[in-house]
Amino acid sequence: MKLNRRLFLGTAAAATASLSAPMVMGGSHSRPRVVVIGGGAGGATAARYINKDSKGEIDVTLIEPTRRYYTCFFSNLYLGGFREMESLGHGYGSMASQGVNVVHDWAVGIDRDAKTVALAGGGSVPYDKLILSPGIDFMDGAVPGWSLASQNAMPHAYKAGSQTELLKAQIAAMPQGGTFALVAPPNPFRCPPGPYERISMVAHNLKANNPTAKILVLDPKPKFSKQALFEEGWANHYDGMIERIGPDFGGDAVEVRPDAMEVVVDGEVEKVDVCNVIPAMKAGRVCDMAEVTDGRWAPVNAADMSSKMDDSIHILGDASAQGDMPKSGFSANSQAKVCAMAVRGALTDSKVFPAKFSNTCWSLIDTDDGIKVGATYEATDEKIAKVDGFISKTGEDADLRRATYEESVGWYSGITADMMG
Amino acid sequence: MLRMLRHSFVALTLIAGPVMAADEIGDAERGAELYKECKSCHQVGAGAKNRVGPQLNGIFGRQAASMEKFRYSKSLKRAGNDGLIWDLEKLSAYIENPKAFASDTRMNYKGMKRVGDRNDLLAFLRVYSDNPQDIPEAQPTARALSHDIDPTILTIVGDPEYGEYLSSECLTCHRADGTTEGIPSITLWPEEDFVVAMHAYKRKLRPHPVMQMLAGRLNNEEIAALAAYFSLLEE
């Protein structure tokens, strides 16, 4: 389409100014092509930065099936009643108007020899550099009794949108004094504090609407992110509501029965009203199609996020195995900028500076009670390595916690603007 | 109620006679205390210069957004073009809620809610609107920040191209368009203020842990590069 229009323009121009035609055509043929699969935290940022910084020298195509990206970040706040679902949705119009070709379709195959991506809707897109940022998929059979087919009875709500809405509706429909169960995933997984922020937000919701309800957390991990901070907050705000069963008491051997709404922990059957199953995760399937995974994730070189198996492919965000960074939207956004600079450097000889990465994850425990953890990272030969970090402290005063929450709201606006333009 | 009455009285007299002495507005001494909140961005007094915010000598009677060489927000520029002159009433409304007065203002200030406070603060500023050069304090009342960093650091010329790359890390939280929401704007900060602030984080003099961490790993050239970039950033 684009080529045709350019040809037409070229010919039209030729009629009046014969010199301009070949220049226009030549330009459009030789532009290097970057294809990005997945328009989330990593992919949208990469597409936007490459397009913006290359000032038209690189042809950027973003392949993303959904027209509106609903962020997982802040989706727990939706469960707590702090955000509307609509405020979590972001379109691609701005990026498209800045020159990114946004193709709303699924990538269904990658031919690494021919350097093409096949689309579900037919046709294929050629690339010089391919960037994969497909997020996560769930491991089959990770929680006995659960499969994707049970996601309506027992939602994961770990990809935001209709799943999150379903979970919230199920919480609203719980009988008074009912039980909300959450099956937490093993490491590594998307957003290490995510399940625990979720527990906080569900507790906030229940405290207002169903104060005698109980929350049962089944956790295969002995420890979790910001544990001391969450546990202090739960004791302060939701005393007696939350019970967590770790691996020492069978949290690592949980079976679920979606039809009967039961969970089986260490042989004991428990009837529950809502069951949020967050299964073990792996790189989004398209990474398997590209054959760039080793086990569950796709290993990358830290300096430029290129695949260890194919230097024309870069992998960002949750799908990548990069070293020390947690799988977060902030990390994906940070990695995307390093990758964008490296890809631009490789295709147009722009300057490449040493990679710097950073991450901060905010979590909300209750109204105006925000906490955060963060770190900086650099690229070593072996991995993305942590340089320095910080974490909120227990016992902080209310003003600081409120400021931390307000900061997270600012961060949300900042990162979504940074991703989508 | 009383406060309200006094406020409307003040506004009325202002319309009647455009020039009001400081002591008719409020308690300038108390205002000097309140002004400490403004000092990190604004200077006033002899030798005051534009910093993050414009210098405030002669603010009473000045046309909005009229200081040359200062980059104002679009709404303040528009207001100035439409003939807005800063008087007691306008300044008071602006300080009460800056964003309500000028939606895209770069003044990152949540607002001063109490009319008594505003009157005292404005009484203080009013003093600097007649003949600032005659005012006894030789030093401006506000220097951006203490300059106890090695002066050679301030002479480093930053590479804006490097700054552009480094800035992508800042822009995850700080909005390029200068919007503020829980996180302050750093767009169009004067280079020197930027460098001083970043070094204060690096040395853990300023308290914020994210900023201490991020500044902590930037070297002097990198900080200069960022300062150069943000001082030039277009909206």
Ligand SMILES: Cc1cc2nc3c(=O)[nH]c(=O)nc-3n(C[C@H](O)[C@H](O)[C@H](O)COP(=O)(O)OP(=O)(O)OC[C@H]3O[C@@H](n4cnc5c(N)ncnc54)[C@H](O)[C@@H]3O)c2cc1C
């Ligand atoms: C409840 C929850 C709370 C969270 N809170 C935070 C937080 O506070 N802060 C934070 O930083 N992070 C948070 N996260 C983590 C964050 O959402 C992820 O780490 C981040 O989205 C990862 O970005 P990504 O680009 O790897 O994947 P995603 O953002 O998931 O984007 C992947 C995109 O790829 C598309 N895609 C997948 N397969 C294909 C295909 N074959 N073809 C085309 N497109 C495809 C998908 O449609 C999707 O839009 C949270 C996550 C959850 C679940």
